[in-house]
Amino acid sequence: MNASAIGNDDLVDTLHRLRTDGYVVLEHQASESLIGQIEEELAPWFEATPRCEGDFHGWQTTRIASVLLKSPAAQQLLLDPFVLRLLDHVLAPYCDWYQVNLSQAIRLHPGQRQQFPHRDDDMWPCSKTNEYMVNVMWALSDFTRKNGATLLWPHRHLASSSVPDPREAIAAEMPRGSALIYLGSTVHCGGENQATTARTGLVLSYCLGWLKTYENAFLAYPPAIARSFPKSVRDLLGYRMHRPNLGNWEGQDPAIALTSSSRVHPTVDALPEDVAEQLRSYYEMNGR
Ligand SMILES: O=C(O)CCC(=O)C(=O)O
Ligand SMILES: [Fe+2]
Numbered sequence: 348m349n350a351s352a353i354g355n356d357d358l359v360d361t362l363h364r365l366r367t368d369g370y371v372v373l374e375h376q377a378s379e380s381l382i383g384q385i386e387e388e389l390a391p392w393f394e395a396t397p398r399c400e401g402d403f404h405g406w407q408t409t410r411i412a413s414v415l416l417k418s419p420a421a422q423q424l425l426l427d428p429f430v431l432r433l434l435d436h437v438l439a440p441y442c443d444w445y446q447v448n449l450s451q452a453i454r455l456h457p458g459q460r461q462q463f464p465h466r467d468d469d470m471w472p473c474s475k476t477n478e479y480m481v482n483v484m485w486a487l488s489d490f491t492r493k494n495g496a497t498l499l500w501p502h503r504h505l506a507s508s509s510v511p512d513p514r515e516a517i518a519a520e521m522p523r524g525s526a527l528i529y530l531g532s533t534v535h536c537g538g539e540n541q542a543t544t545a546r547t548g549l550v551l552s553y554c555l556g557w558l559k560t561y562e563n564a565f566l567a568y569p570p571a572i573a574r575s576f577p578k579s580v581r582d583l584l585g586y587r588m589h590r591p592n593l594g595n596w597e598g599q600d601p602a603i604a605l606t607s608s609s610r611v612h613p614t615v616d617a618l619p620e621d622v623a624e625q626l627r628s629y630y631e632m633n634g635r
Contacts, residue, residue, distance in 0.1 A: 358429070361528075362436055368501040369533035372519055373429070376526040377485060381423055385549065386487055388418035389452055393547075398456075405537065407459035413567040414450035414549060415580065421450065422580050424485055425551050433528065434481055434553055441477050441555055443590045443619065447583045448480055448554040449562040452487070453537070455495040455546045461539040464500065464511050468531030471558060480531030480554035484519070487547040490527075492518040495540035497527055497548070556589045574605045581605070588617040 364371040392411045399408045414421050425447065438445040468479045490496035498516040511534055518538055519527045529535055531554070540546055554560060564584040573581050581587075581602070588600045596604045598614025618626070 358432055358436075361429075362433060365433065365437070365528060365530065370499050370501070370519070370527060370529035370535070372521050373526045373528065374521060375524050376427065376429070377424060377524045379524060381420060382485075382487060382524045384420040385418045385424070386547075388420055389414070389487075389549075392417050393452070393454060403463065403465075405455065405459050405462060407456045407540070408537070409454040409456070411452040412450070412562060414452055414551075415447075415576070415584075416568060416572060418452075421549060421551070422576070424483075424549065425450070425583065426579055427483075427526070430483055430526070430528065437478050437481055437530070438553060438555055442557055444556045444582065444587070445553050446556045446558075446560065446585050447562075447564060448552040448558075448560045450549070450551050451562070452547065452549045455537055455540040457540050457543055457545065459495060459537070459540045461495075461498070461513070462536035464498070464513075464516075464534050464536045466532055466534055467552070470561065475532070478530050478532060479558060480552055482527075482529050482531065482550055482552040484527040484529070485549040485551065486521050486523050486525045486527070487549055488545065489523050490519055490521045490525075490546060490548065491542070492520060492538065493540075494542035494544065494546040495538040496520050496546065497529075498536050498538045499529060500534040553583075556585070557593055560585075570604045590617050590619045591622055592617050 361371050361373070389411060393409055396409050396411055399405050399410055404410060411417060415425065434445055467482060468475065471479055484497055496518040498518055500511045500516055521527060552561070568576070568584055573584060573586055585594055586602045586605060588595055594601055595617065597610055597612045599612045600617065616623070
């Protein structure tokens with residue numbers, strides 16, 4: 348990974364492009380050896396997993412879920428420091444902490460038609476005044492217009508909904524190891540694969556910590572599995588309390604489920620400092 352070479356100017360510039368265009372490409376963000384390792388770990392899963400069923404997920408497409416388990420090396424991409432710094436600006440101001448929305452490897456086989464243009468954040472059916480999610484599509488193969496590179500409609504995240512003109516789409520052409528970052532509000536879709544070889548990407552997506560996620564993290568990575576993950580990954584999966592009081596287990600920080608199966612616990616407050624202070628002054632003022 349070359350994130351350490353990225354300075355603050357790059358962060359400001361990348362954030363600006365992400366917010367303005369709705370997407371940005373970081374070329375060669377991951378090392379060839381890391382991408383090779385992920386590819387190797389996912390190969391048997393791609394071999395074994397049947398093709399998707401449905402017009403949205405694509406009939407000539409293979410998708411692999413629970414990637415952080417099936418490819419432990421992919422956890423390094425999840426924790427890419429530069430990506431996390433971007434999320435600190437785009438998502439962190441609107442939640443206690445942001446979380447993994449999904450991990451999904453996507454292989455578009457030759458003949459896969461163009462996907463329906465959509466906004467991923469339409470999963471959450473409400474009007475939005477800030478971003479709810481950010482996707483990172485890691486290129487595990489080269490992405491070209493011919494093999495189905497993700498199509499994006501720049502600036503459409505700011506516009507009203509209507510099916511956009513395919514002629515206005517940009518194809519996120521990028522070499523293997525690059526990262527396409529796009530907002531949940533960005534109109535996009537998988538391209539048509541007119542090539543003779545597959546296009547493979549790995550989507551790691553992040554969303555506000557208080558949302559219901561696309562992939563159920565606690566079934567994908569139950570305590571017996573999550574226990575062996577680094578804390579930084581477990582935190583991103585939601586093995587922590589989202590203040591105030593969201594996501595607890597037996598009234599406690601859900602992280603205790605990794606070390607204890609006891610079901611006899613006190614329910615404890617998990618409050619942000621300003622709320623805790625509000626409660627304290629309420630009782631002080633009322634003399635109790
Ligand atoms: O495969 C791609 O390029 C994009 C897939 C996508 O947008 C989706 O499945 O939501
Ligand atoms: Fe999508």
